[in-house]
Amino acid sequence: MSFERIKEKLNILADAAKYDVSCSSSGSKRTNTDNKLGDSSGMGICHSYTEDGRCVSLLKILMTNYCIFDCAYCVTRKSNDIKRAAFKIQEVVDLTINFYRRNYIEGLFLSSGIFKSPDYTMERLIAVAKKLRTEENFNGYIHLKSIPGASDELMWEAGLYADRLSVNIEVPTISGLKLLAPEKKHDDFTRPMLKVKNEIVRHKEEKKVIKSTPKYAPAGQSTQMIIGATGESDKDIMYSATHYYKNYNMKRVYYSGYVPVADDSRLPPIGSQVPMLRENRLYQTDWLLRFYGFGVGEILNKEHPNLDIDVDPKLSWALRNLHLFPVDINMADKAMLARVPGIGMKSVHKIVNARRFRKLNWNHLKNIGIALNRAKYFILCDSSHWEHRDWEAAKIKGRILQNSTGKFRKEYSSQLSLFN
Template sequence: MSTLERLAVLADGAKYDVSCASSGVNKQNKGGIGNSKSFGICHTWSADGRCVSLLKLLLTNYCIYNCHYCINRNQNDIPRASFTPREVADLTIQFYRRNYIEGLFLSSGIERSPNHTMERIYQVLDILRHEYHFYGYIHVKVIPGADPALVNKTGLLADRMSINIEQPTEQSLKLLAPQKTLPVLFAPMNQINNQMTQNASERKIFRHVQKFVPAGQSTQMIVGASKDSDLSIIKATETLYNRFQLKRVYYSAYVPVNEGPNLPALSTSPPLLREHRLYQADWLLRFYSFKADEIVNEQSPFLDTDFDPKISWALRNMQLFPLEINQASYEELLRIPGVGVTSAQRIILQRRLGNISYNHLKKMGVVLKRAKYFITCQGCYYGGIPAESALVRQALAPVAKPVQLCLF
């Protein structure tokens, strides 16, 4: 294959990996080319926050594994291609000089062995950082099972690293990815977390210690390939955040690309709404101090498709509402549907100066069409209906889309 043909194959093979946001790191240009800023290195962001100006490709789509959900599984009859580390580095620089990209997202199938593949990924970064003096953003995948020494030296050159666990439970991995186990996947996550903590401590004492994975680590879970409930996914997410201090957990609605007795039919559409609800639940875990058991439970293991998780929680706990906006604590404000982190902070600051009226709330960013059923302002309730779960649910229910009648 020509370089262009291989690029088409390997870029297409990387499109199912969604964990490629670029943020959270500053890297100063020291006479080379490229920069990385903490607010993101790209000119355009997708609606869910993903950077879209990274060169995103696989080093190779040859793979010794047979994960049932993966297009690059070794049993699939698809075009196969590989790049050498030098070719990937040259492509990155050429694309950067043409202003097509601002950084690199590099993943790979596992060719020959985890160590062989991880060594080649390291060589790409070594060429970019030391030969081309490229200071732009680089996100690489860690190959589970690779030697910790390889992971360590790669982490000193990368901005972000990620290990995709793909499935939330050991049972699902056995069913769909029999060559993977959670302990093997967790080992590099734990190593990266420990080394980031150690690196942060060393940098407080020695100014010139080289940074280790300054933008942190992330992971991805595939939604809909297995029969795991949202409860399993959210509990796994909570564990990952607490145990490994991940920056992000990404969710990827499974696109049926393979046939198999344990997979959805090829005609099945990706569960995009379910993916969206999981991102909303993830936001509650990270910024709103919710616990997994509050968002979903054994009685309701799946997220409500009609309402976002915060409204669903509030409707299940109407005995806590309405809350007086001038007296509720910051933690209580965050639990009110329609009140976000920024608007809650504004309310706390404004209350130091005086009481807040209902008319002030919209200016503070509160979404009153949702919040009015869960709050009082200076003792007055503006919901217009009794604060009862059934009535509020009916008032907030999405309007059914009109259907065109057929005359024939």
């Protein structure tokens, strides 16, 4: 195969993979031994990110963009008139090793269109990972995109060679899936997820007794939802995400704004791309649910089915619950401090530690690093200075938005990117 043909395949199949954002590698640790090639650090190997938080240090490609399915939302659907290509197993292995040796990448993210059958496609993905591990002694990060409908036996084998596995559920609701991908069944997505979850648990338990038990998907599993292809509200999306976190032990759920790729009456029109800010609001909500102790029903419910685009979800929740504020910084517990807009978890720990020695005032809080431009409307502290507070939600929101200087907006945009 000529270099030009390999380059052409790479252009086609790397471009086709750009719609999948679930390529975080956090959580895996494969320490290099016996002079093998590569190393996955404990904090994950993705050290470089785009401005919106996406990882750029993995070789991210499809095995092929041929597909037997005709999902309306997918650029690789069989009815789409696009240039097609397919890598051979050894070609992907060689690309990964050559790119790694040149320090272009630190790992591999491999997905694929489905050709012939789910099992046939999954076997080829596994063959790449197996060759890298056993023949090339590659010890770097490998993320395999699990193929919906693949057998339990193949899912078990995939976890022996991959650091992370993921099955994209694509559309957040079953009704949306039936509308846009009627050839697929919801069980095709959830059955592999359940197998991976159970195998991770089983291998961890066996490892406690038998030290030689091999690692199984040490970075866990993740999934991705396409946002905006159908009419789901933010409430529908986050309730679905909560279901997958709870029932399948997901490490991450990713939210990818739909990019219109087809002129179809079932889909949004060409040119109506989902705003990046909606993605960010969903990631922020995800963060609050996982790390800040919020329940999904507190943030999204029948009265508030969609997130406020103007302000972050914690501030939006606080404005709807002003009866819980102001909070006394020197008396409130950790759980309540974490709910104050402008106070992150690191600041919560700093406040709790600092107030053991003295009561905290505005200067202390400023030095700790909390965002006082938001927090000041919701807290009390040790200060003789008393300022008038107008506890009407609309006015507080207006003042916060009005006082958001260019510097704050820049810093805030940077914070938003972290949620990806």
